[in-house]
Amino acid sequence: MTEATTATPSPVATTAPPKPRQTRMRDVILYPLLAVFTALILGGILILVTDRAVVQAWLNFFDDPMAALRATGHSLSTAYGAMFEGSLNFGGILRGIGAALRGEGTQELAVALVPLAESLTQAVPYIFAGLAVAFAFQGGLFNIGGEGQMLVGALCSVYIGFKVTGLPWYVHLPLAMFAGIAGGAIWAAIVGVLKAYTGAHEVINTIMMNWIAISLSTWLLKVGGPMARPDVPVTPPVLETAWIPRLFDTPGNRFHAGFFLALFTVWLIWWILYKSTLGFQIRMVGANARAAKYSGVNVKRLWIAVMAISGALAGTAGMVQTLGVDRWVGVGFSSGMGFDAIALALLGKNHPVGVLLAALLFGTLKNGATRMQSVAQIPVDIITIVIALVIVFIAAPEIIRWLYRLRQPVAKEGPVFSKGWGS
Amino acid sequence: MAVTTAPAAALGAYAARRERRKAIAYGVFFLLVAAAIFVLFVRNSAPGMESTFKLNPATRERVIEVPDLVVPTRETLLVLAGLAGLLGVYQVVRGFRRVVLVLGLVALMFVAAFLVWAVRDKSINLLGIFTFAVAAATPIAFGAMSGVMCERSGVINIAIEGMMLTGAMMAVIVSSVTGQIWFGLLAAVLSAGVLGVFLAVMAIRFRVDQIIAGTAINIFALGITSFISQRFLQPIPALNSGGVFPKVAIPGLSQVPLIGPIFFNQTPIVYLLFLTVILIHFMLFYTRWGLRTRAVGEHPRAADTLGVNVFKIRYVNVIIGAMIAGIGGAYFTIGSVGRFDEAITAGKGFIGLAAMIFGRWTPFGGFGAALIFGFSDALQAKLQVLGKAQVPIPTEWLLILPYLITMIVLAGVVGRTVAPAADGKPYVKE
Numbered sequence: 001m002t003e004a005t006t007a008t009p010s011p012v013a014t015t016a017p018p019k020p021r022q023t024r025m026r027d028v029i030l031y032p033l034l035a036v037f038t039a040l041i042l043g044g045i046l047i048l049v050t051d052r053a054v055v056q057a058w059l060n061f062f063d064d065p066m067a068a069l070r071a072t073g074h075s076l077s078t079a080y081g082a083m084f085e086g087s088l089n090f091g092g093i094l095r096g097i098g099a100a101l102r103g104e105g106t107q108e109l110a111v112a113l114v115p116l117a118e119s120l121t122q123a124v125p126y127i128f129a130g131l132a133v134a135f136a137f138q139g140g141l142f143n144i145g146g147e148g149q150m151l152v153g154a155l156c157s158v159y160i161g162f163k164v165t166g167l168p169w170y171v172h173l174p175l176a177m178f179a180g181i182a183g184g185a186i187w188a189a190i191v192g193v194l195k196a197y198t199g200a201h202e203v204i205n206t207i208m209m210n211w212i213a214i215s216l217s218t219w220l221l222k223v224g225g226p227m228a229r230p231d232v233p234v235t236p237p238v239l240e241t242a243w244i245p246r247l248f249d250t251p252g253n254r255f256h257a258g259f260f261l262a263l264f265t266v267w268l269i270w271w272i273l274y275k276s277t278l279g280f281q282i283r284m285v286g287a288n289a290r291a292a293k294y295s296g297v298n299v300k301r302l303w304i305a306v307m308a309i310s311g312a313l314a315g316t317a318g319m320v321q322t323l324g325v326d327r328w329v330g331v332g333f334s335s336g337m338g339f340d341a342i343a344l345a346l347l348g349k350n351h352p353v354g355v356l357l358a359a360l361l362f363g364t365l366k367n368g369a370t371r372m373q374s375v376a377q378i379p380v381d382i383i384t385i386v387i388a389l390v391i392v393f394i395a396a397p398e399i400i401r402w403l404y405r406l407r408q409p410v411a412k413e414g415p416v417f418s419k420g421w422g423s
Numbered sequence: 424m425a426v427t428t429a430p431a432a433a434l435g436a437y438a439a440r441r442e443r444r445k446a447i448a449y450g451v452f453f454l455l456v457a458a459a460i461f462v463l464f465v466r467n468s469a470p471g472m473e474s475t476f477k478l479n480p481a482t483r484e485r486v487i488e489v490p491d492l493v494v495p496t497r498e499t500l501l502v503l504a505g506l507a508g509l510l511g512v513y514q515v516v517r518g519f520r521r522v523v524l525v526l527g528l529v530a531l532m533f534v535a536a537f538l539v540w541a542v543r544d545k546s547i548n549l550l551g552i553f554t555f556a557v558a559a560a561t562p563i564a565f566g567a568m569s570g571v572m573c574e575r576s577g578v579i580n581i582a583i584e585g586m587m588l589t590g591a592m593m594a595v596i597v598s599s600v601t602g603q604i605w606f607g608l609l610a611a612v613l614s615a616g617v618l619g620v621f622l623a624v625m626a627i628r629f630r631v632d633q634i635i636a637g638t639a640i641n642i643f644a645l646g647i648t649s650f651i652s653q654r655f656l657q658p659i660p661a662l663n664s665g666g667v668f669p670k671v672a673i674p675g676l677s678q679v680p681l682i683g684p685i686f687f688n689q690t691p692i693v694y695l696l697f698l699t700v701i702l703i704h705f706m707l708f709y710t711r712w713g714l715r716t717r718a719v720g721e722h723p724r725a726a727d728t729l730g731v732n733v734f735k736i737r738y739v740n741v742i743i744g745a746m747i748a749g750i751g752g753a754y755f756t757i758g759s760v761g762r763f764d765e766a767i768t769a770g771k772g773f774i775g776l777a778a779m780i781f782g783r784w785t786p787f788g789g790f791g792a793a794l795i796f797g798f799s800d801a802l803q804a805k806l807q808v809l810g811k812a813q814v815p816i817p818t819e820w821l822l823i824l825p826y827l828i829t830m831i832v833l834a835g836v837v838g839r840t841v842a843p844a845a846d847g848k849p850y851v852k853e
Contacts, residue, residue: 050650209830215826381645384645388642392636
């Protein structure tokens with residue numbers, strides 16, 4: 001966790017003069033925190049203005065001001081309380097520990113841990129998907145196709161998972177995992193090749209590849225389709241030999257070993273980016289492709305490599321979700337996670353550890369939102385809105401500075417990625 | 424190259440060689456299409472088969488009866504394959520000057536061949552397909568027009584999808600509440616315009632990366648529309664029944680054989696599209712505002728030096744562009760089905776963006792490209808009727824075609840700089 005504060009956050013930092021430590025801290029810690037905080041506040045306001053009881057109470061404000069305030073407090077505490085309880089449940093965990101210490105057995109603690117474990121489980125695909133976007137950003141590419149790459153990764157791994165039979169788990173599981181990773185990598189590498197050799201912009205092509213993947217999956221997964229069961233539009237279940245093992249046997253606890261794979265990948269990507277020649281070249285291309293070219297980097301080959309690795313990460317996101325959690329794939333599998341990943345990369349300032357922290361936050365939010373929907377009838381899409389707002393606040397720090405009256409930083413802000421469709 | 428001493432000459436020769444290689448690649452592609460027509464269609468048809476295309480509207484009484492088009496299947500396919508092959512050979516040997524047009528032609532021939540083959544020994548109402556295609560092309564074309572407006576002034580608008588989605592929802596809500604369908608359309612325009620203001624402020628004032636700003640708007644629109652849909656539209660069905668624009672036949676024009684039923688028996692939103700396309704073309708190329716817009720999109724510094732207010736032009740264009748996307752959004756609800764469902768736009772905004780690029784940032788080009796995409800939608804919908812034995816390809820594959828075409832076109836077209844030179848670059852006044 002210490003890298004978050006000490007390592008350089010953005011690709012420009014290698015070329016720009018060193019920033020004062022204070023500014024760096026503000027960029028990496030304060031702005032993201034304020035962005036998330038502000039987005040959650042706005043989300044709360046949205047919850048309030050769409051809550052009929054609250055609006056009704058405020059309309060009668062002059063008759064009974066306390067009722068208006070009570071309704072407001074009640075609405076907010078129900079919503080965010082449910083979110084907290086459904087995602088972290090610290091209170092329950094403390095009570096569970098207490099029970100265990102009193103010698104009443106660990107059963108209560110095990111049950112109380114389920115929400116937290118589920119938050120971590122939900123964070124796993126986010127970690128991979130966020131790394132995918134961040135890695136591409138570091139190389140100056142905008143991979144908006146995480147959605148399609150995840151889907152392809154999930155489809156490839158699920159296919160190996162239910163089709164190949166009679167293998168021991170130590171062959172079957174790696175095979176299914178590899179299929180997912182390779183599927184995502186190839187899906188993205190096509191875009192990299194097109195960019196390198198024809199100059200076609202990766203944004204529009206990854207979007208096209210998204211829709212191709214989605215159309216393909218609706219065909220593959222429709223009732224009676226090539227990969228679907230004859231009665232329902234989902235694939236057959238993955239065989240037990242290809243399951244990523246779950247680590248707890250409490251009912252509802254889906255925490256699986258993929259979490260540790262994610263932590264390892266965070267380290268691996270950090271190592272590639274900041275400790276390997278390849279990573280140095282990638283960041284060089286990201287900072288200034290032309291300069292990198294004239295200093296002898298094969299930019300075209302690098303673009304293809306960056307897209308392939310980025311796609312492999314996105315494919316892994318689909319793969320771990322499939323083999324570790326769902327164990328089958330249905331239509332509408334990823335539903336926006338590829339886009340949430342952009343927010344993750346921005347929030348984590350494209351640094352692997354930053355992405356990890358952002359993904360843990362998003363996993364928690366999303367898991368909590370599910371509970372919020374069932375308890376307070378607030379659509380889970382509130383999180384999508386919060387995520388969009390986070391992107392806005394991170395992308396335009398002026399808004400945050402203006403809201404909280406912060407001073408203008410000395411150094412220039414992050415790099416501009418989009419340079420038109422041609423280059 | 425080693426013998427050439429002047430570096431400029433070497434560079435010129437290099438560029439020429441690259442161009443040549445590209446030209447040959449196109450030719451090979453045309454030849455492949457010819458081969459595909461032969462292998463896929465000619466070999467799967469028998470001599471003596473006939474394909475019948477009905478050219479009269481199925482429902483209404485008509486003034487002028489057009490005879491059905493009946494062609495011998497196998498012979499027609501052979502001719503099409505041969506033509507595509509000839510074009511390919513010419514492209515390899517000599518090279519066409521406007522190869523993109525030929526690419527379109529060859530693609531058209533492939534589609535025609537596919538149709539002729541698909542209806543072998545059967546009949547299909549071609550007019551029905553085209554009418555459907557124009558309707559399906561409408562939101563795509565509005566998206567493309569929105570893109571033209573924004574990008575000609577140098578702002579990439581990737582948020583067309585989100586603007587459409589918002590417009591679609593607001594249209595149905597306001598139309599349901601007021602009972603006035605035109606108010607619904609107005610609401611769509613205004614709500615998308617608000618997102619346009621937001622994009623403009625982010626892109627111009629804060630100089631945020633435009634693709635990131637657009638993506639944020641897309642995510643936001645998806646979230647807010649799904650949120651409102653679940654919180655209000657589903658529990659209160661009265662909010663989600665906005666009615667639909669009726670089809671209005673334009674007197675006279677709608678009676679013209681072939682063209683009339685396709686273009687002039689549609690909903691007012693479709694006519695609005697025709698107006699928009701013509702208006703943008705006229706404004707962009709024949710007015711002072713258009714000249715300034717293009718100048719700002721190509722070289723804002725020069726325009727600024729000459730006294731053009733770069734920021735003002737960009738603000739105005741982005742906001743108008745967003746409003747146009749809003750009309751396209753209204754099509755999804757009050758223009759066709761009358762109710763809003765989550766993510767109802769289904770990526771059509773992105774297809775619109777692709778249509779704009781396909782159409783090389785021109786209004787008519789974008790409109791034409793949208794028609795092509797609409798046509799593939801129509802094919803997908805109408806060919807299902809013929810049955811699996813007749814068309815043994817999954818119709819979902821036809822849905823993939825527009826995306827594939829876009830990627831192929833992008834690979835061929837972009838590279839020569841057809842995009843406005845300053846597209847996507849924030850302008851900093853000195």
